[in-house]
Amino acid sequence: MKIPLSYIARNLWMRRLTTGLTAAGLALVVFVFATVLMLDEGLRSTLVTTGEYDNVVVIRRAADTEIQSGIERAQANIVATHPAIARGPDGQAMLSKETVVLISLNKRDTDKPSNVIIRGVDLRGLQLRPQVKLTSGRMFRPGASEIIAGASIARRFAGAGIGEKLRFGQREWTVVGLFDAGNSGFDSEVWGDADQLLQAFRRNAWSAIVLRLASTDSFERFKKDIETDPRLTLDAKREQVFYADQSKALSTFINILGMTLSVIFSIGAMIGATITMYASVANRVGEIGTLRALGFRRRSILAAFLTEAMLLSLVGGVAGLALASLMQFMSFSTANFQTFSELAFGFKLSAAVVLKTLVFALIMGFIGGFLPAVRAARLRIVEALRAA
Structure with a gap:
């Protein structure tokens, strides 16, 4: 019983x-x-969730993060011509050459400094990240010293709100918009024009290239082509895998x-x-x-x-x-x-x-x-x- x-x-x-x-x-x-x-x-x-499955991040070989990476212009141009890259409605490659820099900003509540990522993107950068949406203000203008800030950054850091100004790279940058990245890592970043950030930080190499493949099945071939090309010293990873490794x-x-x-x-x-x-x-x-x-x-x-x-x-x-x-x-x-x-x-x-x-x-x-x-x-x- x-x-x-x-x-x-x-x-x-x-x-x-x-x-x-x-x-x-x-x-x-x-x-x-x-x-x-x-x-x-x-x-x-x-x-x-920071990464898209069909997106690929290309960085310098042996670099663990975009900050440690450097891609010369000649190498970036070779990558951009690969036939596996998707094309937009205008026929241009769905690709964003990006600059990633680490700067120090003061917090609003404690006035203590903390490191923040500044990401330089081109207009394709926003199209490649559909989870990133402007919630207020407008997009930065190419060629201008304008930036947009993630919602998390705007709340926590002084000078990161709309209409406020941040000084870095020997320039003063105006925050013209705020974006929400769906609780992804991009919420903790500030975005601006890639070419302007290259000039401001006196760099002659991109940090990374983000691109979208025309077909998911073509990733292995694309990865092999990039990593075995003797002209390149680069690695290719799916964007989701790349950011998951960061954790x-x-x-x-x-x-x-x-x-x-x-x-x-x-x-x-x-x-x-x-x-x-x-x-x-x-x-x-x-x-x-x-x-x-x-x-x-x-x-x-x-x-x-x-x-x-x-x-x-x-x-x-x-x-x-x-x-x-x-x-x-x-x-x-x-x-x-x-x-x-x-x-x-x-x-x-x-x-x-x-x-x-x-x-x-x-x-x-x-x-x-x-x-x-x-x-x-x-x-x-x-x-x-x-x-x-």
Whole structure:
């Protein structure tokens, strides 16, 4: 015979105070665990959505970021003539030769400096990123010292609002528009005319080339042609893969720090669950003896107490997950370890995060309740009834 689940749940309800305190401890651990997963999911989502699958980024060989890269004009012209590149309605290649520079700007609230990416693009650059849309103001004019700022940059940095001015590259630049990049990494950038930024920073090489392929299936051939051409020392990557790689170092750091805290806290939570379940066994010795006398086997007693512990952990898990879900309304910014620029992203709750979090909570309950459950199952009928 199996002990009914309703009987197990009623036992938890009868001990509401200890159940609540133990569940609260478990909820705290689950909250930490879930927020770490949500932070990592938000980071990866931000950087992956920065790129388009059909877009390709060409950078200097062995360069990990656009800031480290340099593409000479002659090399850029060779890449631009490749037949795999898509053509626009005007017959021109869907390609943007871009300059990427790191500058320091002061934050509005603290007046402390932080690194920001300045990206020089041509008019094709906006067409290649359909997720980037102007929300106010207008597009910068080619040949002018005008820039547009990401929504995140405009909120956080002094001088980045519409009509304000920023000084860098020995020039004063006017912010003429704001854009929203759909919570992608471009929200943390400032865009301007590529040729003007080349002149301002006295550069004679592009940082990267972004292009769209006429056919998705032609990527491998395009990549091989570019990387084996003796005139070029360049690498080609799909844009989504390129930006996803930017998250690896920061994601690793977040995971190590978060998992370390989760393990430390979970040990305390499991000890608390174990103490609670041991107390439950001690207070219900007579009840356990009665159940055994009625014909319930040891494994039924073991299963009942394990289920009780896991049900307790599930309550704490759901509470912790509900608390963590509120973090979705918060934004977070930190330095990208690859580019050393500030990157804004948010917490993201996905189905995978929910599943991992609940499994983590159930594992804590199982470990915390195993020894008390074994203790309950090993009680002898006569001794248990006599103790009652």
